[in-house]
Amino acid sequence: MMNTFISGERQYGFVSKFNYVREAGTSGEQRAAETILQELKxxxxxxxxxxxxxxxxxxxxKRSFFEVTAPYHKVYEACTFGFCANTDENGLEADFVYLENADDINMKQANGKIVMLNNYMSRTMLEKLVKAGALGFVSFSGTPIDTGKKRLPTSKNLGQSKTLAEIPGTCIHFVDAAEIVEKGALRVRMICEQTLVEKTSQNICARIEGxxxxxxxxTVTAHYDSVPQGPGAYDNMAGCAIVMELFLYFCEHKPRRTIDFVFFGAEEKGLLGSRAYVKAHDSELSHHLFNMNIDLAGQSLGGTVIGVTGDSSICRQFEALAEKCGIGMTTRSxxxxxxSNTFAWKRVPSMTLNRDGYGMHTEYDTIDLISAWSLRRSALLLCTIANYLANEEVFPLCRQIPQEFLAQLDASFSTEK
Ligand SMILES: [Zn+2]
Structure with a gap:
């Protein structure tokens, strides 16, 4: 009966309603929230x-400026790094050093300088730079083959915070970063100015009582916000279509356990929707047995991975279910x-269904690459898992999360300010 109920065409129709950018806190995200609400009703x-x-x-x-002042002079396109400190209006001028991967030997040269590094700029990395005495940092984006508007640096942010970090940072393009190393930049000046604005987002939820x-x-969950670069059909309206399809299925086939279907806002800003959810539902979290999340789905070519943040025995159980319905996939603990990480951090074991695909976080992530066939397969697989978890007499999964995962999660969630 599940086989005849689950429809790829219906899911495809759902995804096609959202072929626009839905950055968190904007009218695009708001419009999508209203449409999801209507569809549920x-x-x-x-x-x-x-x-x-x-x-x-x-x-x-407000302002982004970066120039090399010695031994040559040139102004480069820059994009002030979100959540970093402001410089004064004349900017910050200092000696420059390229620290590559911020290894311990290179880091010894950071003191009193503006540093450039390859690393992903997290709050942990920023703290390391501050400790080493760096006055500011330069990050870079893009690739050596970019042309046109891709030849510009992209905006980047540190994780969510109410306040600006200790030092300023800016982002330049890969090709310019290579040039300033090659030409031996010794002194640079940067001007960074930004303010923080409070924005609103929302989770849309539908709960079927067991x-x-x-x-x-x-919980069966997926985020519906997108990055500003593209309409995020694969990342992650396709995931939302699967959540909606499972909602429809369980409306017709009442589960024994309660299922909360949740469409998260603001995932791309740092899992903000799921963080708000676990906060709002803190008092009932001890009753939460498992979170089934979908992020990246719906393209025809690719393979499917279920990432389980929980005991590895859960992977074996899911593989057995997949084998029964004849849908290929692999698991990873x-x-x-x-x-799904947010639930695991709160000691609720979780999984994310994830399918390979092309164009995540780009303008190419559109409905054109979405396939009804693929949506149907992933929805069938997840519905088989949800059906099993919702109806077994004794809840069948181990509820202990491995200690090493908890330590990793505690460390990454604790950098929030
Ligand atoms: Zn995503």
Missing amino acids: KENSDAQIRTEEFSFFAPQI SDKSDDIL SVWSSD
Whole structure:
């Protein structure tokens, strides 16, 4: 019956309603939230449908400027790094050093300088730079083959915060970064100015009460916001279509355990929707048994991975279910990088279904690459898992999360300010 219910065409139709950019805190995201809400209400079920609002801070960049002042003079395109300190209006001028991968030997030269490094700029990396005495940093984006508007640096942010970090930072393009190393830049000047603005986002939720084990709660989740670069069909409206399809299925086939279907806002800003959710539902989290999340789905060519942040025995159980329905996939027991992490951090074991695909976080991530065939397969696989977890007499999964995962999660979530 699941086989005849789950429809790839219906999911494709759902994704096609959202072929626009939905950056968190903008009217695009708001419009998508309203459409999801309407779609949930169409079903006329007795599910408890609600909007859960939350606020966050976003950088508004006022000025970005970067130049080399010695031994030659040249101004480069720059993009002030979000959540970093402001310089004064004349800017910060200092000696420059390229630290490559910020290894310990290179880091010894950071003191009193503006440093450039290859590394992903996290709050942990920033703290390391401050400790080493760096006055500011330069990050770079892009590739050596970029042309046209791709030849510009992209805006980047540190993780969510209410305040600006200790030192300023800016981003330049890869080709320019290579040039300043090659030409032996010794002194640089940067001007950075930004303010933080409070914005609103929302999670859209629909809860189907379990028939006889309603105190046990499961979640089926996906984020509906996108990055500003493109309309995020693969990342992650396709995931939302799967959540919607499972919602429709369980409206018709009442589960024994309670299932909360959640469409998260602001994932791309640092898992903000799921963080708001675990905060708002803190008092019931001990009843949450498992989170099933989808992030990246729906393209025809690719393979499917289920990343389990929980005991490795869960992987074996999911593989057995997949084998039964004849849908190929692999599993991995690890810390993932999507909203499922937030549940695991709160000691609720979790998984993310993830399919390979092309064009994540670019303008190429559109409905053109989405396939009804692929959506149907992933929805069938996830529905098989959800059906099993929702209806077994005794909850079948280990609820202990390996200690090493918890340590990793605690460390990464603790850098939030
Ligand atoms: Zn995503």
